[in-house]
Amino acid sequence: MTTAPSSLSVSRKGGSWLLDETPASDVFTPEKLSEEHRMMAKTTTEFVDNEVLPSLDRLEEKDWQLARSLVRRCGELGLLGIGVPEEYGGLDLDKASSLAVVERIGPSASFATTFGGQANLCILPLVLFGTPEQKQKYLPRLVTGELVGAYALSESGSGSDALAAKTRATKLPDGSWSLSGEKMWISNGGFADVFIIFAKVDGEHFTAFIVERAFPGFSSGKEEHKMGLHGSSTTPIVLQDVRVPAGNVLGEIGKGHKVALNTLNYGRFSLGAMSSGGCRAAIGAAARYAAERRQFGQPIASFGAIKHKLGEMTARTFALESLVYRTAGLIDASLGPAPHEGAAIARAFEEYAVEASISKVAGSEILDYVLDENVQIHGGNGFVKDYPAERYYRDARVNRIFEGTNEINRLLIPGMLIRRALKGELPLIAAAKRLQDEVLSPSVASAGFGDQGVLDEEMRTVGAFKKVALMVIGTAMQTYGEKLTDEQEVVSFAADILIEVYAAESAVLRARESSTSRHAHSDLKVQAARVFVNDAALRVDAAARSALAAMADGDTLRTLMAALRRILKTSPANTVAMRRALADAVVAGRGYILD
Numbered sequence: 001m002t003t004a005p006s007s008l009s010v011s012r013k014g015g016s017w018l019l020d021e022t023p024a025s026d027v028f029t030p031e032k033l034s035e036e037h038r039m040m041a042k043t044t045t046e047f048v049d050n051e052v053l054p055s056l057d058r059l060e061e062k063d064w065q066l067a068r069s070l071v072r073r074c075g076e077l078g079l080l081g082i083g084v085p086e087e088y089g090g091l092d093l094d095k096a097s098s099l100a101v102v103e104r105i106g107p108s109a110s111f112a113t114t115f116g117g118q119a120n121l122c123i124l125p126l127v128l129f130g131t132p133e134q135k136q137k138y139l140p141r142l143v144t145g146e147l148v149g150a151y152a153l154s155e156s157g158s159g160s161d162a163l164a165a166k167t168r169a170t171k172l173p174d175g176s177w178s179l180s181g182e183k184m185w186i187s188n189g190g191f192a193d194v195f196i197i198f199a200k201v202d203g204e205h206f207t208a209f210i211v212e213r214a215f216p217g218f219s220s221g222k223e224e225h226k227m228g229l230h231g232s233s234t235t236p237i238v239l240q241d242v243r244v245p246a247g248n249v250l251g252e253i254g255k256g257h258k259v260a261l262n263t264l265n266y267g268r269f270s271l272g273a274m275s276s277g278g279c280r281a282a283i284g285a286a287a288r289y290a291a292e293r294r295q296f297g298q299p300i301a302s303f304g305a306i307k308h309k310l311g312e313m314t315a316r317t318f319a320l321e322s323l324v325y326r327t328a329g330l331i332d333a334s335l336g337p338a339p340h341e342g343a344a345i346a347r348a349f350e351e352y353a354v355e356a357s358i359s360k361v362a363g364s365e366i367l368d369y370v371l372d373e374n375v376q377i378h379g380g381n382g383f384v385k386d387y388p389a390e391r392y393y394r395d396a397r398v399n400r401i402f403e404g405t406n407e408i409n410r411l412l413i414p415g416m417l418i419r420r421a422l423k424g425e426l427p428l429i430a431a432a433k434r435l436q437d438e439v440l441s442p443s444v445a446s447a448g449f450g451d452q453g454v455l456d457e458e459m460r461t462v463g464a465f466k467k468v469a470l471m472v473i474g475t476a477m478q479t480y481g482e483k484l485t486d487e488q489e490v491v492s493f494a495a496d497i498l499i500e501v502y503a504a505e506s507a508v509l510r511a512r513e514s515s516t517s518r519h520a521h522s523d524l525k526v527q528a529a530r531v532f533v534n535d536a537a538l539r540v541d542a543a544a545r546s547a548l549a550a551m552a553d554g555d556t557l558r559t560l561m562a563a564l565r566r567i568l569k570t571s572p573a574n575t576v577a578m579r580r581a582l583a584d585a586v587v588a589g590r591g592y593i594l595d
């Protein structure tokens with residue numbers, strides 16, 4: 001019997017945080033993890049530290065038997081079946097459990113990709129879209145790790161434009177299918193047994209199929225020579241008239257996009273969580289190195305320039321962690337207690353697709369920032385292979401490319417919100433109109449936003465970010481109408497602002513809640529949130545100015561700029577002192593200590 005934890009966030013519609021005020025107590029945070037969650041996180045950390053990290057060199061030599069045995073170990077530890085119904089050998093736990101695990105898998109670098117290929121890209125679409133027969137046939141052995149899974153969507157000519165795939169499926173007289181074509185860059189491609197492969201029926205109807213390596217006509221090509229992730233298999237998949245049984249269509253014919261997109265929605269959320277885990281590990285490595293490395297007769301951790309880096313790495317990681325946990329809580333609140341039906345899970349992922357894209361973009365970019373500074377803190381030792389800093393730096397770069405590039409995800413973030421608004425699901429247009437009326441009145445300022453005594457000013461600043469987001473989106477809709485999608489730069493600036501809104505609000509709400517509940521290190525959490533909001537204000541201002549200047553000129557632009565200045569009127573905080581406090585704490589604790 002499994003239980004879903006009760007301390008999850010209140011159910012809200014995806015994207016509603018842009019228009020509504022959220023009480024801090026409604027938000028799921030790492031501090032609210034149950035004992036069960038913490039046990040799973042601990043088990044995963046021990047597995048990664050004791051079994052995966054010592055194996056990385058052998059994995060990088062393409063020892064795929066070792067990779068298979070590590071997948072098997074994940075199965076034994078129960079890490080592969082967290083979201084799988086009990087009848088197929090899983091635990092059917094909440095997404096907070098998955099998050100606690102993938103966050104700890106994140107630092108395992110190459111192996112995190114192997115794990116993701118199995119759990120997120122093969123097991124998950126089977127749970128979401130499989131028939132009872134398909135689930136019975138494949139899930140139990142995927143959950144134990146006896147079978148290894150993969151997901152083959154991309155082709156050499158269709159990466160971002162995945163629906164333009166050329167792989168064809170033709171129905172044969174006995175009802176089975178013949179698949180022909182070539183897939184590219186497939187994770188686990190060199191040794192997986194079961195593949196979710198996308199092909200077009202009669203060159204037209206995009207459809208997902210379950211394909212086994214053992215089917216005649218199936219082969220995988222040579223391993224790619226990559227910048228990083230050398231311990232993860234990436235190969236092309238060649239399909240030459242591969243005979244696929246009639247019962248192996250996954251989902252409906254012509255509805256492969258649903259399988260692909262819902263799988264990616266979860267993959268994006270999960271990548272945000274893995275990135276947060278990677279950040280935590282890198283902060284630990286950087287803090288330990290800074291404490292031990294001495295120059296000019298003192299530890300480099302005593303220098304302000306190094307404190308600035310450690311403080312900023314910590315503040316950004318705090319915001320990232322806050323937003324991924326908040327998102328897990330939202331998904332869980334909408335799912336309710338187990339058992340969870342595949343269709344209901346798919347609906348929940350779709351509801352929070354905007355938040356998943358934000359997790360992916362913020363996660364991959366904050367991780368790149370943190371890993372870059374980790375190399376810098378290590379100096380020359382950061383550039384040589386004796387220390388893991390250089391491997392992490394190379395391994396992480398692909399996160400901005402796969403699971404939908406960050407450019408594509410940026411376009412999706414405002415795009416999905418606007419689509420919901422046009423369908424009447426989110427009152428964004430009315431809110432933007434109201435704001436426009438306010439903008440013409442010189443009295444507009446950042447309004448009060450749930451004063452609670454802690455971080456009130458930051459909360460008001462987040463309220464101001466929301467107004468700026470509405471101003472930019474409203475002006476863009478009015479200026480470009482249906483042609484807004486052609487204006488990618490403006491849409492991307494709007495996405496940048498929305499990402500800052502969600503990240504900053506999540507950090508502030510968590511720090512507030514932590515402070516009210518007197519959690520450990522709540523004073524540091526408040527400082528991390530203040531640092532993040534202070535600098536987010538500068539980023540929001542820059543993005544808004546660039547977007548508005550692209551859409552207006554003359555008096556209109558002057559009016560908009562005056563309104564922007566009034567809305568975003570914030571006093572700078574002493575972030576130098578706060579970053580120093582954060583840096584001193586992570587150095588003293590020899591790691592990220594804000595969870």
Ligand SMILES: Cc1cc2nc3c(=O)[nH]c(=O)nc-3n(C[C@H](O)[C@H](O)[C@H](O)COP(=O)(O)OP(=O)(O)OC[C@H]3O[C@@H](n4cnc5c(N)ncnc54)[C@H](O)[C@@H]3O)c2cc1C
Binds near residue numbers: 161
């Ligand atoms: C290590 C690794 C593992 C991978 N694993 C898998 C896997 O397991 N399964 C799988 O199916 N695929 C996998 N991929 C493929 C990955 O998903 C694609 O590389 C990714 O989707 C980008 O596609 P692309 O490489 O064709 O780039 P392109 O789509 O050609 O993009 C090139 C550039 O153009 C930009 N761009 C493209 N279209 C637009 C647009 N409309 N507007 C604005 N900018 C645009 C992109 O953002 C990017 O910056 C993997 C890739 C790598 C490197």
